[in-house]
Amino acid sequence: MVTAAPRIDPSTLPSSTRERFAFLYTIVCFIAIWSGINFLFGLVNLGIPNESAGRLAVGVITMATALAISAALYLIHPLLRARAFGRATVLDLTNPASDRISNLSKALGIQRPLVLVDDDIQHIDALAFGLPKRRRILLGRGMLLLLSKRPSEFDLRIAHELAHIRNRDVDFGYIARAMTQATKLVLLFCFLVWLFYFGMWTWRGWNNFSVFGDSFGTFIRGYVPAAGWYLGYFATTFFWILIFWGP
Amino acid sequence: MPQENDLRLDLARALAAEVAPEELPFFEELVKGGRAGATTRKDSELGFGGEAALVGVASVFLYQISETILAFIWEQAQALLGDVAKSAAKDLRKEIEAKVGKWIKNRFRGSPPIEIPADKRQALIRTISKDAKHAGIGEVEIKRLTTVLNEALVVKASG
Numbered sequence: 001m002v003t004a005a006p007r008i009d010p011s012t013l014p015s016s017t018r019e020r021f022a023f024l025y026t027i028v029c030f031i032a033i034w035s036g037i038n039f040l041f042g043l044v045n046l047g048i049p050n051e052s053a054g055r056l057a058v059g060v061i062t063m064a065t066a067l068a069i070s071a072a073l074y075l076i077h078p079l080l081r082a083r084a085f086g087r088a089t090v091l092d093l094t095n096p097a098s099d100r101i102s103n104l105s106k107a108l109g110i111q112r113p114l115v116l117v118d119d120d121i122q123h124i125d126a127l128a129f130g131l132p133k134r135r136r137i138l139l140g141r142g143m144l145l146l147l148s149k150r151p152s153e154f155d156l157r158i159a160h161e162l163a164h165i166r167n168r169d170v171d172f173g174y175i176a177r178a179m180t181q182a183t184k185l186v187l188l189f190c191f192l193v194w195l196f197y198f199g200m201w202t203w204r205g206w207n208n209f210s211v212f213g214d215s216f217g218t219f220i221r222g223y224v225p226a227a228g229w230y231l232g233y234f235a236t237t238f239f240w241i242l243i244f245w246g247p
Numbered sequence: 248m249p250q251e252n253d254l255r256l257d258l259a260r261a262l263a264a265e266v267a268p269e270e271l272p273f274f275e276e277l278v279k280g281g282r283a284g285a286t287t288r289k290d291s292e293l294g295f296g297g298e299a300a301l302v303g304v305a306s307v308f309l310y311q312i313s314e315t316i317l318a319f320i321w322e323q324a325q326a327l328l329g330d331v332a333k334s335a336a337k338d339l340r341k342e343i344e345a346k347v348g349k350w351i352k353n354r355f356r357g358s359p360p361i362e363i364p365a366d367k368r369q370a371l372i373r374t375i376s377k378d379a380k381h382a383g384i385g386e387v388e389i390k391r392l393t394t395v396l397n398e399a400l401v402v403k404a405s406g
Contacts, residue, residue, distance in 0.1 A: 145277075
């Protein structure tokens with residue numbers, strides 16, 4: 001008796017998305033803690049007598065701040081992504097593409113996302129984004145032309161985007177993107193603090209300026225050696241690369 | 248010349264209706280956009296990518312060859328206009344223009360505005376076919392285009 005080979009559903013095959021995400025999450029936390037311990041300790045006086053504990057506390061606060069920024073960036077990503085292709089409008093339900101997308105969503109077992117279309121006929125990219133239960137797909141207007149020219153290619157592109165939604169790549173992808181951006185912000189902040197200290201602080205002789213209380217004195221005592229150790233030429237170059245050339 | 252541009256656009260639209268009717272709802276936008284697949288947008292994360300662009304879209308190509316076809320028709324008409332007086336040539340040109348407009352409006356039914364020798368017609372169609380292949384137009388569309396041009400540029404027997 002001949003039995004048919006089992007059909008493979010590519011969307012259920014194992015991928016390393018979650019492992020990569022866990023790796024990224026760990027790196028982001030380490031960078032934030034490291035930055036807090038080495039560059040921000042002294043700027044923030046938590047009143048913890050033990051220096052090691054104080055450093056760690058500042059590191060943890062920096063990490064929490066980086067994660068909070070990441071969460072905020074993820075939550076607002078639908079507002080930014082909706083404009084990723086420029087001006088976009090909701091796809092008319094009477095458009096043949098709408099039915100097609102509904103059928104493909106049903107076939108993949110997901111709720112039909114809201115579909116937006118831009119106004120560039122030359123543009124045939126498609127993009128999935130949105131928060132859970134509020135998923136969206138943004139289409140270049142050229143996708144509608146593609147549907148009339150080569151329907152199977154249209155289906156392929158839409159199925160690709162729907163698979164991102166089904167696999168929750170949209171969440172992982174945009175949280176990862178937000179975490180990268182948050183890390184860049186933390187590093188930029190550290191760099192500006194460094195610039196402020198070496199540029200303005202010593203130039204103006206503000207070392208003796210005590211209007212902000214003792215916290216700046218502590219900052220000087222803690223920060224100068226940290227800056228000396230970690231922010232040499234190589235570290236500065238590394239920062240610039242991460243901030244302006246990073247993902 | 249705005250009138251010539253209108254004629255060119257009308258001719259391209261009429262050809263699109265025969266060669267790639269599925270593109271008609273997007274015809275104006277495509278022609279206005281200039282070159283198919285010319286988007287300069289950057290690909291997005293979680294997007295599919297637009298690298299394949301709109302290869303095989305015929306409208307823009309049809310708009311481009313419309314100029315060639317009209318120029319070809321005028322060239323043939325020059326032979327007729329060459330020996331007539333200036334004022335008469337102006338009238339004749341207007342008359343041919345009107346005939347071209349009508350010919351396009353009727354979707355190439357009836358004879359072309361002027362009689363075109365078979366060898367010249369074939370040479371034109373060969374050049375257009377070659378350009379179409381070069382532009383990435385599909386075989387089916389090229390076949391339709393050559394058929395339409397072959398039928399459109401032949402003088403039909405009256406009655």
